[in-house]
Amino acid sequence: MLTMDDLVSRVRTAVSAIPTGTIATYGDVAELVGCHARQVGRIMAAEGADLPWWRVTNVRGELPAHLLPAARARWDDEGIPFVPDAPGARIASCRADPSAWVARLPREFPTGG
DNA sequence: TCGCTGACATCCA
DNA sequence: CTGGATGCCAGCG
Numbered sequence: 072m073l074t075m076d077d078l079v080s081r082v083r084t085a086v087s088a089i090p091t092g093t094i095a096t097y098g099d100v101a102e103l104v105g106c107h108a109r110q111v112g113r114i115m116a117a118e119g120a121d122l123p124w125w126r127v128t129n130v131r132g133e134l135p136a137h138l139l140p141a142a143r144a145r146w147d148d149e150g151i152p153f154v155p156d157a158p159g160a161r162i163a164s165c166r167a168d169p170s171a172w173v174a175r176l177p178r179e180f181p182t183g184g
Numbered sequence: 185t186c187g188c189t190g191a192c193a194t195c196c197a
Numbered sequence: 198c199t200g201g202a203t204g205c206c207a208g209c210g
Contacts, residue, residue, distance in 0.1 A: 135193050
């Protein structure tokens with residue numbers, strides 16, 4: 072049984088494991104923790120304050136306007152390009168390798184199987 | 185204790 | 198941009 076607390080814990084673990092300088096999508100995280108992408112967004116909004124949330128974007132590599140200023144600063148720090156004219160380019164060039172990302176997770180991390 | 189409704193940092197045609 | 202599909206939570210009666 073996957074409770075909300077379990078889900079929060081998994082999301083926190085998964086997001087924390089995203090390698091520096093790379094980004095993942097809500098869908099990636101959702102698939103990894105075994106829930107819907109939208110659920111990840113809810114958790115990030117509520118519990119993601121102390122996580123590298125700027126490494127988690129939507130499928131287009133974008134974030135809501137109220138987060139963009141802070142996210143851009145983080146992306147700049149980590150060498151992640153901000154490409155306002157071609158947001159897809161960022162997600163394409165900086166998306167974390169799932170294998171490398173998942174490898175950073177603890178063995179105990181339940182991926183659903 | 186339900187059932188409806190609105191809000192959310194999503195995704196797709 | 199518009200409209201529908203998904204999952205979960207919070208507020209109201």
